[in-house]
Amino acid sequence: MAEKTIAVISDIHGNSWALQAVLDDLKKRNVDVIFNLGDSLYGPLDPAGTFQLLRKQDPVSISGNEDRLIVEYVDSRNKNSTIEYVISELGTEAFRWLRSLP
Numbered sequence: 001m002a003e004k005t006i007a008v009i010s011d012i013h014g015n016s017w018a019l020q021a022v023l024d025d026l027k028k029r030n031v032d033v034i035f036n037l038g039d040s041l042y043g044p045l046d047p048a049g050t051f052q053l054l055r056k057q058d059p060v061s062i063s064g065n066e067d068r069l070i071v072e073y074v075d076s077r078n079k080n081s082t083i084e085y086v087i088s089e090l091g092t093e094a095f096r097w098l099r100s101l102p
Helices: 016-028 047-057 065-072 081-089 092-100
Strands: 006-009 033-036
Touching (some): 006 016, 016 047, 047 081, 047 092
16 A cells, blocks of 8 residues: 555634645645644635635545534624624535535
């Protein structure tokens, strides 16, 4: 069995620019498999752009606690401007992806 080079990423928090830099570096290193440990889209920078990069790269992903917050956020008594921004930026496909993560 041939050895594979793996990379582990996590806590992207909607920062598409940092994610792109990491993905560029991983490409130079000929990484075979990327594992994403979650907390991917929750953050005030670029959640939609981050989702597009992740969708294109398709790493093995799990849901982080802040990914679950996006999906579960319904309590209007506890206003959270960051999560409301993230939700407003993400489309149906991103929510489907978040809900599918183990």
